[in-house]
Amino acid sequence: MSVLVLAEHDNASLKDATLNAVSAARALAGFAGGEVHVLVAGSGAQGAADAAAKVEGVSKVLLADDAAYGDALAENVAPLVAGLLANYDAFLAPATSRGKNIAPRVAALLDVAQVSEILSVESADTFTRPIYAGNAIATVQSSDAKKVITVRGTAFPKAAASGGSASVEAVSGAADSGLSSFKGAELTQSARPELTGAKIIVSGGRALGSGEAFTQYIDPLADKLGAAVGASRAAVDAGYVPNDYQVGQTGKIVAPELYVAVGISGAIQHLAGMKDSKVIVAINKDEEAPIFQVADYGLVGDLFQLVPELTSKL
Amino acid sequence: MKILVPVKRVVDANVKVRVKPDQSGVELANVKMSMNPFDEISVEEAVRLKEKGVATEIVVVSVGPAQAQETLRTALAMGADRGILITADGPTESLGVAKLLAKVAAEEQPGLIILGKQAIDDDANQTGQMLAALLGWGQGTFASKVEPSADKVAVTREIDGGLETVELKLPAVVTTDLRLNEPRYASLPNIMKAKAKPIANKTPADYGVDLTPRLTTLKVSEPPKRSAGIKVKTVDELVEKLKSAGVIA
Incomplete structure (x- = not known):
């Protein structure tokens, strides 16, 4: 089964959450010997795409480079992903604020029930996930033909950031939906680790x-x-x-x-x-x-x- | 502008849930139920927008068992105008609920739909985003500030590195995060008044929506237990333990 992973990045570089999601994707792809591809949707994101191509276990990187994807607006990114998923069996996003914003929108466009914040991959259609603030762990089986999943980073190891040599292929989508626009960000400035x-x-x-x-x-x-x-x-x-x-x-x-x-x-x-x-x-x-x-x-x-x-x- | 606020009846936030011995789910018999805390924030935001003269009417809607009527009454006591109860026994998933809410939105034509970012029972964090997708509207998720104008709404969002602001065309979907506001307690007179406010009773069939779950819960188990360690008496002892555990140099 082939799996598409949404990259978490800042255009120039790849964020570690991507590496945890790639590990989950490899576990899932492993059940049917499929490939793991990574989607870098951004603006001027060649740097992030090149970094994704080096991640161990990734066989192809899709780069959607357009001003409309620069701020990761779900209204623009979700239709792009939904379109690309015609060629995939599963979509995995890190359970970051970005992944949590985009993945359910993708799921609804494809009429799929999302599996949120998985902790493990039990089989090609069965996953564990926390409910009630982690006071219980549910084992759930998805009957949807395609899977849409968010991945809890702490539950999966990071894939090695080097050693891979995937090809980078340009892809495009409808770009700007006209529904939303980015106005600005106030990011916490800190010299400390994330x-x-x-x-x-x-x-x-x-x-x-x-x-x-x-x-x-x-x-x-x-x-x-x-x-x-x-x-x-x-x-x-x-x-x-x-x-x-x-x-x-x-x-x-x-x-x-x-x-x-x-x-x-x-x-x-x-x-x-x-x-x-x-x-x-x-x-x-x-x-x-x-x-x-x-x-x-x-x-x-x-x-x-x-x-x-x-x-x-x- | 009309505001639609979906609310969910969930196990009260202060209840420590227990997994059933047969692993079929968590114990829900005789457990205190309340409105999902993030939904309280949604109701509060809608009521504040009405008090500011931005909103003209607040419609609350709940999908769940017959007792979800109590949750709607709570929202009405906080200041919502009328309720819609869509009775659904058995498990509900975000996708099915989003489909129902999209039908309600088509009937009610709200300018804004405000939902909690996640329910504290299934922790899915999906319904608002799915609803926005089904309606083809913009979404302002994890909101800490909501500022509507004539045909747009500016939403400040809580994101991993801090805050970001997006502007959405109206109508739009907003999901609430913790710091948006502090929900009020309903006063006794308002609780009494809420009893006279109308609640329409509906079923999923009225909207032609099939709620059959796509996910099957095979089992629900206890998380791995972490056992308590030891108490150290002094800072020196702590430093020594951490060094021998190899977590500090």
């Missing part, structure tokens, strides 16, 4: 009490560890940090080597976003906090003393 790809994450919760406390206590610890900074939904709701810091069911799903939860009680919805981390450290003054039930190492006490001490001793 949350979903970071090896170490330091997250703060409501116990920090203010945005200033994040700057004063969380940031120095993160910088010492070379870590990304995350936050609980409570800290985001309280306005301490922007929403794109949010780790949890309604935010980002992460699985770093080390996750340090500072002043986070461990609500179900937060645990859903980080419980697959390799090592979890919790610092909290409430020794009954649920976060300690998933933490490998718990430290009970005042974060305002313990965090600076930890920062100084690393």
